[in-house]
Amino acid sequence: MEFIRREAPYLAPKVDVASMMLQVLVALIPAALAHVWYFGPGFLFNLIIASIFCVGSEALMMRARGRDPRVALADYSALVTAALLAFALPSLTPWWITATGALFAVIVAKHLYGGIGFNIFNPAMAGYVVILVAFPMEMNLWVAPRMGDIDYVNLTVLQTIVYTLSGSLPDTLGFDAISRATPLDAMQSGLRTMRTYAEIRTNPMMGDFGGRGWEWLGNFFAIGGSWLLVKKIIRWQIPAGVFAGLLVPAGLMFIFDPSTNASPGFHLFSGATILCAFFIATDPVSAATSPKGRFIYGVGIGFLIYAIRKWGSFADGVAFAVLIMNMATPAIDYITRPPIVGHKSEGRER
Amino acid sequence: MRAVYRTLPGRLHKHAEPVVSAPTYDLGKLHGGLRLQAHKQMSTAEPIRQVPVPEQLFLPLTQHAGDPAQPVVGIGEHVLKGQLIAECEGTLCAPIHASSSGTIVAIEPWPVSARHGENAPCIVIECDGKDTAIGTDENSPSYDKLVPEDLLGQILLGGITGLGGAVFPTAQKLMQATTCDVEYLILNGVECEPYISCDDALMREYGREVIGGAQILMHALDVDVCYIAVESDKPIAIQHLGEALAEIDDERIVIKMVPTIYPSGGEDQLVQLVTNREVPSGGLPSDVGCLVQNVGTAAAIHNWMIKREPLISRVTTITGDGVATPMNVEARLGTTIADIVRFAGGYTESAEQLIIGGPMTGKSVTSDRVPLVKATNCILVLSQTPSVSPEMPCIRCGDCAAVCPVQLLPQQLFWYTCADDESKMRSHGLIDCIECGCCDLVCPSHIPLTANFRTAKARILEQADEKARAERARHRFEARNDRLERDQLQREEELARQKQAARQAAPDAIAEILKRKQAAADED
Numbered sequence: 001m002e003f004i005r006r007e008a009p010y011l012a013p014k015v016d017v018a019s020m021m022l023q024v025l026v027a028l029i030p031a032a033l034a035h036v037w038y039f040g041p042g043f044l045f046n047l048i049i050a051s052i053f054c055v056g057s058e059a060l061m062m063r064a065r066g067r068d069p070r071v072a073l074a075d076y077s078a079l080v081t082a083a084l085l086a087f088a089l090p091s092l093t094p095w096w097i098t099a100t101g102a103l104f105a106v107i108v109a110k111h112l113y114g115g116i117g118f119n120i121f122n123p124a125m126a127g128y129v130v131i132l133v134a135f136p137m138e139m140n141l142w143v144a145p146r147m148g149d150i151d152y153v154n155l156t157v158l159q160t161i162v163y164t165l166s167g168s169l170p171d172t173l174g175f176d177a178i179s180r181a182t183p184l185d186a187m188q189s190g191l192r193t194m195r196t197y198a199e200i201r202t203n204p205m206m207g208d209f210g211g212r213g214w215e216w217l218g219n220f221f222a223i224g225g226s227w228l229l230v231k232k233i234i235r236w237q238i239p240a241g242v243f244a245g246l247l248v249p250a251g252l253m254f255i256f257d258p259s260t261n262a263s264p265g266f267h268l269f270s271g272a273t274i275l276c277a278f279f280i281a282t283d284p285v286s287a288a289t290s291p292k293g294r295f296i297y298g299v300g301i302g303f304l305i306y307a308i309r310k311w312g313s314f315a316d317g318v319a320f321a322v323l324i325m326n327m328a329t330p331a332i333d334y335i336t337r338p339p340i341v342g343h344k345s346e347g348r349e350r
Numbered sequence: 351m352r353a354v355y356r357t358l359p360g361r362l363h364k365h366a367e368p369v370v371s372a373p374t375y376d377l378g379k380l381h382g383g384l385r386l387q388a389h390k391q392m393s394t395a396e397p398i399r400q401v402p403v404p405e406q407l408f409l410p411l412t413q414h415a416g417d418p419a420q421p422v423v424g425i426g427e428h429v430l431k432g433q434l435i436a437e438c439e440g441t442l443c444a445p446i447h448a449s450s451s452g453t454i455v456a457i458e459p460w461p462v463s464a465r466h467g468e469n470a471p472c473i474v475i476e477c478d479g480k481d482t483a484i485g486t487d488e489n490s491p492s493y494d495k496l497v498p499e500d501l502l503g504q505i506l507l508g509g510i511t512g513l514g515g516a517v518f519p520t521a522q523k524l525m526q527a528t529t530c531d532v533e534y535l536i537l538n539g540v541e542c543e544p545y546i547s548c549d550d551a552l553m554r555e556y557g558r559e560v561i562g563g564a565q566i567l568m569h570a571l572d573v574d575v576c577y578i579a580v581e582s583d584k585p586i587a588i589q590h591l592g593e594a595l596a597e598i599d600d601e602r603i604v605i606k607m608v609p610t611i612y613p614s615g616g617e618d619q620l621v622q623l624v625t626n627r628e629v630p631s632g633g634l635p636s637d638v639g640c641l642v643q644n645v646g647t648a649a650a651i652h653n654w655m656i657k658r659e660p661l662i663s664r665v666t667t668i669t670g671d672g673v674a675t676p677m678n679v680e681a682r683l684g685t686t687i688a689d690i691v692r693f694a695g696g697y698t699e700s701a702e703q704l705i706i707g708g709p710m711t712g713k714s715v716t717s718d719r720v721p722l723v724k725a726t727n728c729i730l731v732l733s734q735t736p737s738v739s740p741e742m743p744c745i746r747c748g749d750c751a752a753v754c755p756v757q758l759l760p761q762q763l764f765w766y767t768c769a770d771d772e773s774k775m776r777s778h779g780l781i782d783c784i785e786c787g788c789c790d791l792v793c794p795s796h797i798p799l800t801a802n803f804r805t806a807k808a809r810i811l812e813q814a815d816e817k818a819r820a821e822r823a824r825h826r827f828e829a830r831n832d833r834l835e836r837d838q839l840q841r842e843e844e845l846a847r848q849k850q851a852a853r854q855a856a857p858d859a860i861a862e863i864l865k866r867k868q869a870a871a872d873e874d
Contacts, residue, residue: 011787340756
């Protein structure tokens with residue numbers, strides 16, 4: 001009898017990239033539903049537009065690089081990029097802005113570096129930073145979260161579609177009527193105009209830790225992120241590092257002077273901290289690889305988020321923090337190489 | 351189970367409290383590893399069955415690590431069971447004995463399951479079916495009367511090799527170890543690879559032989575502590591060994607239960623687990639005072655030294671979903687896989703792959719005509735593995751590094767093997783890779799890392815070998831040049847000396863000649 005010949009090991013691998021990416025997408029569902037609940041259906045339109053442009057440009061780039069587009073599309077990584085970008089955008093965003101971000105993320109940040117596995121920058125964050133710098137006005141148009149307030153105004157589904165497609169609001173509503181400062185904006189400008197933390201906290205938009213409604217989103221990201229931890233899609237080092245890097249300096253500063261510094265709880269539950277810790281910083285391709293290196297990488301991101309919020313000119317610093325630490329990844333990997341078993345006595349060869 | 355003690359790493363059991371039924375657990379630390387589905391129950395349900403002597407036996411001359419043995423029988427010669435048919439040649443070798451009585455019909459290349467090459471010279475015996483054993487020397491002294499050197503010499507004659515898979519000749523391994531300060535003898539009954547259960551079966555049924563072998567080994571090495579390491583998923587084997595140990599009552603021997611994690615049975619990994627000592631890179635366990643032997647090897651030593659039966663059969667597992675009745679069998683060395691599978695009820699319809707060894711490190715062969723050899727611990731027949739999605743670029747998830755028992759960074763190493771950057775491959779520990787296959791199993795991009803490393807390793811070792819050969823050749827050449835130069839110089843010196851002597855002697859000689867001529871003239 002004749003048999004087929006293969007190389008050891010003969011057991012099939014247990015995981016694949018596509019299922020990892022799918023699980024990341026699944027883990028984002030609770031936060032997506034919460035986002036729609038608090039900020040209206042705009043998120044869904046952003047998600048659809050981002051997905052179309054991410055997947056479409058991925059297919060085009062694969063073809064341009066002379067490869068089979070189906071291989072890249074089958075791993076769902078373009079959809080993860082689209083989803084992360086959609087979470088970073090205000091719920092009301094004209095389609096061309098979303099498209100610009102998506103195209104930059106996939107074409108420049110991902111495929112010009114060689115496609116999945118070779119990109120040194122997190123594609124979604126690179127795309128987001130480009131549109132944040134290019135369209136500062138639109139990117140700051142955040143509607144107030146739905147919290148049962150009397151003066152709550154948001155667009156209907158139809159009005160949202162019209163705005164997304166044309167960028168124009170209904171005649172009866174101005175930007176001022178629907179947009180609100182984000183809690184981070186309010187905190188940053190408040191502290192810089194010499195008001196104390198306690199004073200700013202009396203603003204009705206503030207909740208238990210961060211802004212009302214906003215802080216709840218964080219919980220849904222945490223639920224999805226915990227599920228990814230349980231499923232071992234992500235490891236604990238990066239989220240722990242991000243939290244440590246952000247909360248330790250925030251805590252020390254808050255203890256040092258509680259009137260001019262926001263509390264660690266405010267930092268944790270504001271902006272994209274929790275989204276970043278579980279979903280953005282944990283992108284394996286652009287993160288450090290060794291366990292120790294990952295913790296350092298996370299700490300770096302957490303600290304940069306704090307530094308940008310405290311001393312920078314942007315209200316939130318997640319995207320910049322991630323991109324800066326992406327640059328540091330090779331160095332971190334180099335420094336944190338684990339000692340090979342059997343080489344203990346002779347030290348590390350380099 | 352008074353034999354089982356809880357000890358701290360490196361401490362002798364004498365100083366520790368005996369624990370009745372909880373064996374020692376997890377002493378040293380093993381990095382990474384995998385918990386794999388064991389698939390062992392399917393072959394351990396029944397006791398070991400004896401495979402009948404086949405019509406023909408094919409005994410490869412190289413069944414061990416090292417040089418091939420040299421045949422001492424001719425074609426047409428009749429041999430008896432246990433008779434020496436090939437003897438040691440070279441420093442690293444093990445003799446081969448006839449597995450049954452019969453006639454030598456050929457010494458020719460035949461398919462084997464060795465790592466390199468397909469066909470290797472084999473001695474083919476046409477069995478006569480009588481299975482007549484050669485007479486043994488009844489007066490051979492008991493092992494404890496022998497000094498270690500003589501005992502090692504005896505073990506060499508038994509054709510004993512390691513039966514765990516590496517088939518290193520046991521006598522040479524022991525000889526090497528006697529040059530070091532060995533404190534612990536470790537018997538490896540871990541058998542961490544899925545599907546394989548031959549050591550489990552052997553410990554269940556031949557516990558006394560295993561412990562007897564341990565005593566012989568301890569005498570040969572002059573060590574006072576022997577650990578028998580068994581994985582925690584083999585409670586029956588542990589119980590049987592414990593009973594055998596209680597009967598023999600040798601308190602130098604301790605059973606240690608190690609966690610069920612692949613690859614805890616790797617030699618260096620086991621040393622780390624049991625003694626918490628790290629075997630240095632490129633070194634041997636004896637460098638840290640340990641000697642590891644497979645439990646099957648210990649039993650084989652016992653059978654040779656006590657019953658005077660050389661290594662002519664072994665216990666092996668025949669298993670997998672491609673075999674009708676998976677089981678453990680004891681078969682004569684040289685029996686073809688086809689004969690053993692027939693004994694186990696033949697193949698099932700789904701049989702697609704034949705693997706000699708386990709599913710993580712075994713070797714797949716295309717033909718079942720290959721014989722059972724000393725190394726064959728498992729015959730695994732699998733249906734085709736479910737089609738996996740194609741290889742993708744590495745996404746740097748780092749799972750490979752997390753499971754690597756040697757703490758390598760397989761994802762980095764992969765880049766360097768692709769780039770063929772030898773110095774980087776070396777500095778990232780390619781040579782330290784034990785080819786366990788863990789990284790392949792966790793890779794979400796389905797990159798065949800282990801196969802990649804295996805080829806790269808073979809390539810750079812070959813290059814290093816070539817370099818060493820070239821270096822030796824250069825040395826030889828230079829030495830020859832030096833010698834020639836020296837000879838030339840010597841010759842020139844000699845010549846000069848002779849010339850000088852001649853020149854000094856010349857006036858006398860001329861005078862002599864003249865004198866003679868004068869004399870002749872005078873006579874005239």
